[in-house]
Amino acid sequence: MFASLHGSGNLRALAFEFSPVVEQTAPDTVTLDASGLEHLFGQEIAVAVMRRAGQSDIKASLALAANPDAAIYAARGFAGVSVVPQGDEAKFLAPLPVKLLGPSPELQETLERWGIRRFHDLAALPPLGIAERLGPEGLHLRRLARGEVERNLVALPEPLDFADELDLDYPLELLEPLAFILARLLGGLATRLATRGLATDELGLRLQLENGFVHERTLRLPVPSLDQRAFLKLLQLDLAAHPPPAPVLEVRLQARPVKPRAAQSGLFVPLAPEPVKLELTLARIQAMVGEERVGSPELLDTHRPGAFHMTAFGRGTAKTDRRPHDRVRLSLRVFRPPRAARVAIASGQPSFVAAEGVRGRVLELAGPWRTSGDWWTTDPWERDEWDIALSDGALYRIYCAPPGWFVEGSYD
Amino acid sequence: MGAAALQKQFETVLCLRVRPAPERVRTGIPELDAGTALGAGGLPRGCLTEIFGSASSGRTSLLVSALAAATAREEVCALVDAEDMFDPVSAAAAGVSLERLLWVRCGHHAEHALKAADLLVHGGGFGLVALDLGDTPLETARRISLASWFRLRRAVENTPTVLVAVARQSNAKTCASLVLECACDRVTWSGGTPLLRGMRVRVARRKPVREITACFHAAALE
Structure with a gap:
């Protein structure tokens, strides 16, 4: 079964919410493979799609049919929801104007001269006569008008949006139960990233609060990783340092997908902390002494005595080849x-x-x-x-x- | 069961194992690295080294020199500064690569400093971790339990990290593998125009027991 949406708004995103196989048929039309959706929604697939469209402020007509083109023309020709009965496509599409099929101007003129204005007029013509007079294009239009064309969808690549959200049954006041929810969301995101061979270097947490406000935190890592335990601990430490001011009603976690770091350690490479572990250690120390008190000092370009500022450790600038002086300096x-x-x-x-x-x-x-x-x-x-x-x-x-x-x- | 059989069975458990001598790293002070004051030429990896001395005894210059040598080896270093007294300007002038240095400013909390040092040593990957208690009040430093020092010592064991603690008095006691006492031998001033030229620092090894003294000169900034 195929479904087609014709209208305005982000039709593509709506289609991807229901199916991984989506075709952008035209700028105002998308078609999706709805096979199997009946297991999720029963006979109310159209109701579910239109309800979601209403929530997303999308104004579109929807048609369900056994083949993609019948669904497309039904969606373009009829307002609201149309369900094209299998085997009766020609009868269902019969009243639609031939212009919907998009014939070439010459063919359109010929059909006009013949008085062919509706799908049923074209569908009733004998195929041999059409082949002789209008050629292959005419035959194809006749098959479209009868709803007989079977083809595969030209599927769009699925957008890489790694975000999960959870509506809570009751507001959460403590961070500990929130950690369980975060662990669950992180697990799902990490699995989805791993299946695509990706990692993440930025996590965005959005908490909808009971008082109507939104509490947002962003966690950036120096290198891409998929270490769920480290992410969870970092989020816990961050929320402990910046707790939400009201109970939490809804949790949304988003991961930025990036390619994982591919690096090979050498035998003679100097000692260095493992980046994710270091980030965790720094977060723990920052929770203890304060965020602005941990980092690398950077001297300012001024003669003012003792002028420096703190920068994030490990994300510094280019390496400077500084060698120790021959003489020991008095500190x-x-x-x-x-x-x-x-x-x-x-x-x-x-x-x-x-x-x-x-x-x-x-x-x-x-x-x-x-x-x-x-x-x-x-x-x-x-x-x-x-x-x-x-x-x-x-x-x-x-x-x-x-x-x-x-x-x-x-x-x- | 004969004595020979018993010996064979329990030999591995009963005999004392001699730990291999730790690898040494240079402090960047030729007088100390070349001589026997620090043992066999430098600070030991995987051990706790304690440097103590009064104010203006040269202990910070020794520490900063070791940091400069470590960052020159492209190692990542950490300085846990209990009293927030580190001067990046003089450290940079001494050759410390500041981008390789993690500075934790504990704001007069020795307890935070100990915890931070513990976290850093456990985190691993640092070439040198320094715990600066140089201006922590004596009573506070004395209140740090031996268990805390022992925990640090165990944490750094079997790692390639050099752990250095700087204080006014020796606090780590038995937990330190190397204890150095710094003292100001002489401050040098220029002759005509009054100018601080530097300080001659005397370093005495207090542990291991055999006392050996070495001196180095720390030059003031020009």
């Missing part, structure tokens, strides 16, 4: 924020420093190193820096900048 341990200090000045130089955890006479010092920058912007800076050795045995970097003195850190 600074930075106080964040800088500690406000009271500094005694003698002969224009610091002689005593007191701050939180720092107190002592200045034994040796170097400075001041006067720096400034960004004076052409709204956020200028300037400071006088000193390196000092205090009587507590430690080396510090202090600076004087509006509004006072600060200890920036200790050399270590």
Whole structure:
């Protein structure tokens, strides 16, 4: 059995909801193989299709027939739902105008001259006479008018939409039961992806909440994967960090299909964490210390002291071939924020420093190193820096900048 | 059953197995890598190494040098920073490839730092994992139970990861395979124009027991 939809709207998507074999017959017509749908819907296939069309705001006429062309012409010729009885196609299609068959202009003119205007007029003509006068095209049109043409559909490739949704019977308030639902949806998606030899690097979660709002989260992975357990744990950690503000009524999970990563490890490749496992580890640490506190530091292109920002680890930019220096460098341990200090000045130089955890006479010092920058912007800076050795045995970097003195850190 | 038969049957269970010597990796400090201060030339993989010393003792310079050497070997490193005191600018100047460094800023939570280090070591794949408790208050550091250190030690065993803990005092005790004490030997200043030239750091091996000392010079940024 075949069904044909003729009208406006996303007919193709509607057809794919009911059958994997769909033909785009014309821009306003799609035909689908409806064989077997009776096992799902009984005798109410047309009702199910039209109900779904109504939900999707699609305005179309529907016809069911034993062959595709009979369904197509019935859908184009009759409004609403038509069911063409098997064996009586010619009788059912009889009142339709011949123009629906789309004859060539010359043939159309000939048929007009003969007074052939309806399907039943053409169907009643003798085949031998049509073959002699109108050729193969005429014969084909006669068979179409009688609903006798049998052919296979030119099937469209099925769209790769990997999404599953679940309407809940009652609102979910806790994340733990939600995890069971997510596991089920993930299992289905992973299986569908695996059967097509695909993986995913992005999961989109959409939760319809009881208060009418929608809670959406997107999870991105550095490499494509099909690890359901890792996905589930990542979603759990993400929802724990960003919980929905109201009970959940509906869950929709969507996976972006991508080709799986094909990589071969070498014997001499340096050690590196497994990407999905690393993502899971980072998610766990982020849940503990905060998202913005985990990553790789990236220095900013400025002279402003200590200017850097955090970037996502492992998704960094191009590799830099940085080699360690021949000489060991003295490192600074930075106080964040800088500690406000009271500094005694003698002969224009610091002689005593007191701050939180720092107190002592200045034994040796170097400075001041006067720096400034960004004076052409709204956020200028300037400071006088000193390196000092205090009587507590430690080396510090202090600076004087509006509004006072600060200890920036200790050399270590 | 004769003694010989018993010996044969239980030999594998009763005899003490000698663990193979761990692989060593360079710290990037020739004085330490070439000498015997660290054992046989570097930090051991699959072991917990503890570096301790007071403020301005050179322990951070030693750690950053080891990070620079590890990232130069194209290994991925992690720094768990309990007190959020790491300075990316001086680390980059010391040769650390920052894009290979995972920096976990624990915001004054030593407990979070321990958990993060544990997760990273268990996750695997890191060449060097550093736990920086260098400015954690002494009382807090002392309260870290030996069980936590033992857990870290067991986690890193049989892995190619170098686990380094930096603190003011030695906390890991028996759980550390190598314990190094850093102390400032001398701070060098330039003669005429006052300028901090660097610091001479004395590194003493406290464990294994035989005490060996080495010195290196950490130069200030120019």
